[in-house]
Amino acid sequence: MAANITSSNIKVYQKKKHLNIGIAIFGVIFIYLLVTVLMYLTAKHISVYEVREGSIVKDTSYTGLAIRNETVVHSKGKGYVNYFISEGNKVGAKTQVYSLSDQKLQFETNTNNTQKLTSSEQSAISQKTQTFCENYTDGTFGDVYTLKNNISGVLEGKSNQNRQTQIAALTESDLDGLKVYTAESDGIISYSVDGFENTKADDITPDMLNKENYNKKEQKNNTKIKSGDSVYKLIKDDDWTLVIALSKQSVKDLTDASSVQVRFPKDNETMTAAFSMKKVKGTWLGYLAFDNSMVRYAQDRFVDVELIMADHTGLKIPKSAITKKNFYVISEDYLTQGGNSNSTGVLIDTGKENAQFQSVDIYYRDTSTGSVYIDPDDFEENTTLRKPDSSDTCQLNKTRKLKGVYNINRGYAVFRQVQILCESDEYYIVQSGDDYGLSNYDHIALTGKDVHEGDVIS
Template sequence: MAGKELTNIKVYHKKGHINIGIIIFGVIFVYLFVTVLMYLTNKHITAYEVREGSILKDNSYTGFILREEEVIKAESGGYINFFATEGSKVGAKSRIYSLSDKKLDFNSDNSETQELTAEEQASMLVRTQAFCEDFDDQKFSDVYSMKDTITDVLDGKSSQSRKIQLDAMASEGQNGLQVFNASGDGIIAYSTDGYENITLSDLTEDILNKKGYESSSVKDNTQVKKGDAIYKLIQDNKWNIVILLSDESAKDMSEMTSVKVRFSKDNETAVAGFSVQKINGMNVGVLSFSNSMVRYVQERYLDLELILQDVSGLKIPKSAVTEKDFYLVPQDYLTQGGNSNNTGVLIDNGDKNAEFQSVEVYYRDEENGTVYLDPNDFKKNTSLRKPDSTETYPLEKTMSLKGVYNINKGYAVFKQIHILCESDEYYIVEAGSNYGLANYDHIALVGKDVHENDVVY
């Protein structure tokens, strides 16, 4: 059959091609799905960053000041002006005050004597800068302390100017001006209140509670009468503050012989001798000082805080603390073995050669010569063999340790803590322990919900 072509056509089946992109996408999708599912169904661990801190325990009181004071009375009448600045130390025969039959005329425009020196201006600038940098809204009383400081400096300059002019008047022998000297050495104060001669045995509850308290002071260029109290001399730097105590506080403080004190007026601190006494049916605390009296020469009552506890360390929330049981093992059962320098123990399996097992020591009690090992690392009824000995030790005795779960590595690891003190919400724990916490560690905020080796999401 001419002209007719025969075509032999063969049909081949196409080979299936694997799409790598779809497989990879599927794996990622499954991974993300499982991860999200685990995140939604698993218990979440909230982290807390450990930071250094302190807990301060104090009690606030208003104290009554007792000191050796001598009230000086005017020797005659007239208008009084003082040579000495309040709070300054004067010696016997020093000029203290003058009396005149009329008011003295002081030149208040004397700028040469009233201006602050360069050193005084620099000092005030430093104090003001420090106040601004350290200001705390919770301690607004510091504003008044700063105000008093500035006022004292300016008043001091004004008094200095008046003193210079008063010295000049006295030296020139101004008519009608009488000058009186100090009767002895001491610190001068211009306020009197009638309590100058009171003693510890004279105290009453009304006095300690400041009931009906009044004080008076004499100002420059005011008229006084003969016999009026015009100033007092404090002749000893030793002084006492007496505070009223409840029965419970008196019992708690009965063994104390010293205490740290913070004065609210200027936020200064000092260490005082301390004793609890029973006076006229009252429990009182007597604080004894041998310095710093001049800072409070104008005061009869002082607001203060007794700092009963001031402890620094690592601050952690109480919710993070939990307890865990450990095997208590003599530390001479520890050894090093295997193919490394890992610390471990020898498991007694009844054979001549014991089996080495690496362990983690959670705490070492050097005083009792014991270490704490995790029971989860051992099978039940396990006994240990002492290195280079046939002695064995059955793992039976357990002891609880207080601690937290460290989650720095993404899983929970128990860390023992040593509590130094506590407040309502926090503990201060010891820092620097080989088995404890360090600054900036991350721990589980709620310790009771965590177990060893839990993975942190």
């Protein structure tokens, strides 16, 4: 039996390919991102620094020995001493200063309203506290004790007023053995002596500036003294001198100085002192002479000071931003205006009758020499310039270097010349307001040596 054979005529048609718009968009985005990443990885990346106004203060800290016009007053009798006047106050001749008694005096603490602090005393305490709060830093914690002493001084003054009133009452009652003594002359009163009272500034030697062996004797109320003992001292005028041992660098910095700015860390006051120095036993001593404000430091024989060697304000920029660039230096007489605008430029001598005008950027103008600095990249080597309205020419072949930074405000590097006023370990203070320099809030390359004129900054 023959097998059934079935034949068919089947044709296979190829499907049409359709463009997938989603894949196409994804491909374009992928390629764009890939190119962007590659460009970012291969591009030069420059850190940016924003220029801000600032200042640099260069100072050196010292501890000096204070020399004043001081007179020690000795007791005219013996007994228990009590004082009427607060230390650091000014007294006049015939002012009652102290009393002597055969026995200790007992004083009552007056708590009635008449002994409350006056408005001026309250104001003094408030002012001292406010000054302390405004100037306090973690590094000046020691000023807490200064504030404590200042407030104690005001309160002690009130206590002395109370004591003086009670002693006056005891005097009127003819208490046996009580005598009151007055000042022989006027001055600022102090109840401590240390042996430097008769010392002159020229007598100071380097070993005297060592505080380790310093001793000060202070008189207290109701302590027993003998006749002839030092009972107080008077500082007679406002002139005083601070003697310091200078470092080698300070000797060099102050060689020609006749005055110097001085800051007192104790109260953050700044004064100008007349300055001189001389060599004593192999050490250079500096003499800071003042004619005011002595009373603020009358209780201190050793006074901490800072000599302000430099205090400059301007634009503060990091040292890493500074770089150097070569420029052609030409007379400003070669500058002219021309072309299709009012732009400044020069005339290039082409050897023909008419010179060719080319605009230029001025990077620095030296008014003392009448010269300007122009970029060598704008000219071919050995280009010759022609002076306007003249046959004089000059060839561009010598360059000079300028210090500056690269300004990147516009997204590309432009050199800007700077004039350095002062420096610290990490920063320069440069002059502001120059026509061809920097301005506040400009953006510059943090590392100048990595940038060239015209570089696009990403």
